[in-house]
Amino acid sequence: MTTATWESRAPAGHYRFRHVARMEWTKLWSLRSTWWTLAITFAGAVGMAVVVGANTKNASGDLTNNALAGVIPGMLTIGVLGVLVMTGEYSSGAIRSTLAAVPNRRLLLAAKTAVYGGSVLAVGEAGAFLAFLAGGAALPARVPPPSLGQPGVLRAVVLTGVGLCLIGLLGLGIGAIVRHTAAAIAVLVGGVFVVAQFIVMIARPVIGYVPITIVGSSLGAVQPQGDARHHILSPWSGLAVLCLYAAVVLGAGAWLLVRRDA
C-alpha cells in the first residue's frame, strides 16, 4: 500500500492574545443569555432612576447618587454573568474545546477578562450615564436636576460604571476558582451581598470595605466624599479596594486554572 506523506498546513507563528480575544468575543456575544442579562441590567438601572427621580420631593440629598441607585441590582446580574462566562465552560464541557484551541490558560483568562471586562464596562458606563440623565429628567419641575459640570458629579457617574465592571470581573474570578455554577453564584452572592451584611453587624467599621457599599456609597456618591463617621471610603480609596479584590480573585483563578486538570 502506498501512503501519502502529510505536510503540515499550519502557518508559521503562534496564536496571540488578539486571536484568543476574538474567540472569547465570539463566544460571549453568541449566547442569548448575554444579551438578555445586559439588557435587563441596563433597563433596570434606567427604570429605577426614573422612578426615584419622579418621587423626589426636594433638592436635599445626593440626587446623582439617587439616580444611580438602579445600578445596585445590576451588580448581581453582571456578577452572575461573569461567573457564567467561566463556569458555563465547565458545566457544558466546552472547556475542553476551548483549552484544545488555546492551551495557554493564563492567556485564556486574560482574554476573558479583557473581553468581558470591556463589554460590561461599556454597558455599565452607558447604563450609568443614561440613568443619570433619565433620573434628572424625571425630577419634578421644582427640583433642579444635577449637571455633569457640578463638582464630583461626572466622577460619580463614571466610577459607578467602573464599579459594575469590577463586580463583573469579581464574578469571573470566582467562577475560575469555584468552577461549579451554583456554588460560584453562592460565593458571589454570599460574599458581595449577604455575608457582608452579617459582618457589618459584628464589626461596623468593615462596612466601607464591603463591595456593595463601595459601589453604592463611595464610587457613586457626589458627597460626602468619604465619611469616616459612617466608615465610608472616599471614592478613590473605594475604587482601589475594589480593584484589589478583583485582582486578587482573578490572580487566584489564574493560578488554579494553570495547575488543575481541566
Added chain:
Amino acid sequence: MIEARGLTKRYGSTVAVDRLEFEVRPGVVTGFLGPNGSGKSTTMRMILGLDEPDAGDVRIGGRRYRELGWPLREVGALLEARAFHPGRSARSHLRALARGNGVPDRRVEEVLGAVGLADVGRRRAGAFSLGMAQRLGVAAALLGDPGVLLFDEPVNGLDPEGIRWIRDLMRGLAAEGRTVFVSSHLISEIALTAEHLVVIGRGRLLADTSVAELSARSTSLEDAFFELTRDSAEYRGDPAVQGGDLGAPRRGGMS
C-alpha cells in the same frame, strides 16, 4: 506522529496510566483498544494537555501540546460528544474556535457541510441529538485541517450509516498521510477501521502491533484481545479479573 514516553497519571493512589510507551505513526489508522476504564480517555486528555502527566510525557511531532503554535491546525480532537455550550449554535461554536486559531470563517462552512450539519448550523447545539453532537465534534476536529487526529470513542451515538461514514472518514484521512488515533472498546469496530493497534489494560501497554499480527495469535481478533487482557490480569496475580471489570475497585496501584 504521536510519541508517549513513560506516560503516567495517578488519581490519588490509583494509577490510571502506568508508564505507557507507544508511537502512533502517520498514514494508517491506529486503534487504541482497551476495556472501559483502562486509561484510554485519560491518555487522550494528556495528549491534548488537558490533564498533566505525573511522570513521562507525550509529544506530537516532537513537541508537547502546549508548545504548538496553532493547536487546532496541527491536532484535531473529538474528545466526547458534548464539548460545546448548549446555548450556542453549531456555527458560532466553530467560528469561535476558528478565530482562536486564525482559521478563516469560510472553513466553518466547509466543515459544517462535510459533516452534514450545514442545514442546522444556526440551531442551538444543545438541541442536537447524540449523533448530531458527535458530527459537530468531528467538524471541530477537522476545522484546522490538522495532520494529527484523535477520536475518542467516535461511533458512540451514531446510527449504522453514521458509523460507516466516520469509518470511511478516518481511513480517508489516514490515506492522505495524516496520523489518526482512534480509541474504542469495540473490538469488531476497530477491526474494520484500523491497521495498527495499541492495546492497554489497567493503564499499561499490552500490545503495540498490527491488526493482522494480533488476529493471527488466536482464532479471532476478539479472542486475541481477551487473551491479552487476561494475561495482564494474571500478571497482577488476580485470575478473577477479566477484561471488562476495570471499573472495579483499584488494583492497579501496586506493581
